[in-house]
Amino acid sequence: MSTADTHALDARRHVHGQTDLRRHDADGPTAMVVSGQGVTITTDDGREIIDGFSGLGCASLGYSNRRLADAAHRQLATLPYAPTFYGRSHPTVATLADRLVALAPGGMSRAMFQCSGSEATDSLIKLLWYRNSARGEPERRTLVSRWRGYYGNTVAAVSVSGQPHMHARFGLPLEGFAKTETPNYYLNHRDGESEEEFSARMAADLERVIVENGPDRIAAFFAEPMQSGGGAIKPPEGYWPAMQAVIKRYGIHFHVDEVVCGFGRTGNRWGSETWGLEPDSITSAKALTAGYFPMSALLMKEDFYSDIVRNADEVGVLGHGFTYAGHPVGAAVAMEALDIYDEIDLIGHVRSVSSRFLDGCQALGDHPLVGDVRGVGLFCGIQLVENKATRALFDPARKVGRLVQDCAHDRGLYLRSIDPDRISFMPPLIIDADEIDEAVRRLAGALDDAWKHLGH
Ligand SMILES: Cc1ncc(COP(=O)(O)O)c(C=O)c1O
Structure with a gap:
């Protein structure tokens, strides 16, 4: 089939998420x-394009890693599928669960796949509600984010999630999901407000949301x-010290989503380590x-798990799970990825190249389109603005x-723009x-190209 044909088929038949x-x-x-290396x-x-977004923040080891492919192949040839319902298991997932809890911060003791x-988010929300029922607090259902x-x-x-375009026309969010401010200092700070003062204001807003919704309902x-x-x-x-002080003051369960930050992205194994977070679950x-x-x-953690188990006495089986949870091939690939991370000292590598990356991004701050660079x-996040002096955004x-x-793509660099005109760069x-x-x-060239497109 010609490339033109596959493009036409995709346009005619394939419905894409997160796409215009x-x-x-x-x-x-x-x-x-068609391929990656x-x-x-x-x-x-x-065309060969540098993947500046790691697919969707996941391709930590890049493309065509032979060891990962071999690990998947070995597992496919031995046990391509096994359910984890009804107490059934397989050795690879048992070992992975043990390895993950050992790596995790904050004394985690159990893993569910x-x-x-x-x-994973949905599972946690359901298990929080289930756990709270077991503890005699069924009204503790509100999620703050x-x-x-x-x-x-x-x-x-x-x-x-707090993305308005993902709520609009879906009739979402559901009731019982409350929101506090996003910590975008550059765009949202007041004149003369320091980062610490801004952070204190963010923590005060979290406290307001907790109090308004009732601390014993969160x-x-x-x-x-x-x-x-x-x-x-x-x-x-x-920011995080101020936020954690509020979370602790009200005894709120702190769930940390390490989906993107986990395994080295921020220069430590977990984002929680980078910012000294003390999660109750991950x-x-x-x-x-x-x-x-x-x-x-x-x-x-074990206390969370024990509360879940308390329901077993009355309800019996835990009524939650996915057909492909703990998939043998996924578990084998994860085990191999964790081995590779250790063997090549991936975190050490991230630390060694981080300043090259961040300095390079920071230098783009001189461009007339760039208002702020932080990573x-x-x-790294790069904020585009129409007016650098006033921080005014483009229409x-x-x-x-x-x-x-698009200009970056034309120059051979894949990146993602996220409203309001932020460029997310995470190779x-x-x-x-x-x-x-x-x-x-290539990104510098793309900014120049965009500047010209805008009529300069
Ligand atoms: C921080 C974070 N959590 C959760 C998710 C959802 O993950 P998935 O797309 O695998 O459902 C994403 C997706 O990008 C994410 O960035």
């Missing part, structure tokens, strides 16, 4: 990717250590299998972020210094 469907119907796929993906027209970050947070797409996960506060789907928003100075996905297999995990590890209808994303964690320089050079 009108544009897709008219123009077809923005890229038809290292940090580079190749499209069906033979799913196939995506969304399912932040605007612009992103925890997935299922009905509950999107309700706890099931959990949900957060990513650094917001990813919100546009790579690095928490400002003093969700993990993406780099758990380096993106080579859909798998996620919910990690919980950590190999994770959203001009889609300037999308323009930069595979194996990227080397030369590849970083090249990616930054």
Whole structure:
């Protein structure tokens, strides 16, 4: 089949999520990717593109890692599928559960598996409600999270997420999902307000939400250590200490979503380590299998687990689970990925190239389109603005972020623009210094191209 035919088929038959469907119907796929090697993906027209977004923040080890492919193949040839319902198991998933809880921060002791970050979020929400019933607190159901947070797409996960375009016309969020401010210091600070003062204001807003909703009705506060789907928003100075003080004051369950930050993105194994978070539970996905297999995990502490078990006496079987949870191939790939992370000292590598990456991004701050650059590890958010002096954003209808994303693509760099005109830059964690320089050079060129398109 010709490339033109597959593009036409995709436009006619394939409904894409998180896609402008009108544009897709008219123009077809923005890229038809056929292969990948290292940090580079190749499209069906033979173009080689540096993947500056790690697929969707998951391809930590880049593409065509032979060891991951071999691990999957070995498992497929031995035990390609096994359910984990009814107490059945297989050795690889048992070993992975043990390994994950040992790696996790905050004294986690149990792991439950799913196939995506969304399912992990949903599982936690359901288990929080289930646990609270067992504890005689069935009214403790409200989930508090932040605007612009992103925890997935299922009905509950999107309700706890704070992305207005994912709520509009779906009749969501569900009731009982409350939101506090997003910690975007650059855009939202008041004149003369320091990062610490801003952080204190964010914590005060969290406290307001807790008090307004009733502290004894709050099931959990949900957060990513650094917001990813919100546009790579690095928490400002003093933010997490101030927020955690409020969470502790009201004895609220603190759930940390490590789906993007986990396994090295921020220069530590967990974002929780980077910002000194003390989670009561964790969700993990993406780099758990380096993106080579859909798998996620919910990690919980022993007291949470024991409360869940209390329900067994009255209800019997835990009425929750997924057919492909703990899939043998996913578990084998995750085990291999964890081995590779250790053997190549991936975290050490991220730390060693991080300043090259962040300095390169920071230098883009001189560009007339760029108002702010903030990042950590190999994770950076770049805010585009119309007026650097006033921090005024472009009219959203001009889609300037999308323009930069398209210009970058034309120059051979894949990045993601996220409203309001933020560029999220998070290359595979194996990227080397030369590849970083090249990616930054292409982004600088893309900004110049966009500037010209805007009539300058
Ligand atoms: C922080 C975070 N949590 C959860 C999810 C949902 O994961 P999935 O798309 O695998 O359902 C995402 C997806 O990007 C995410 O970025």
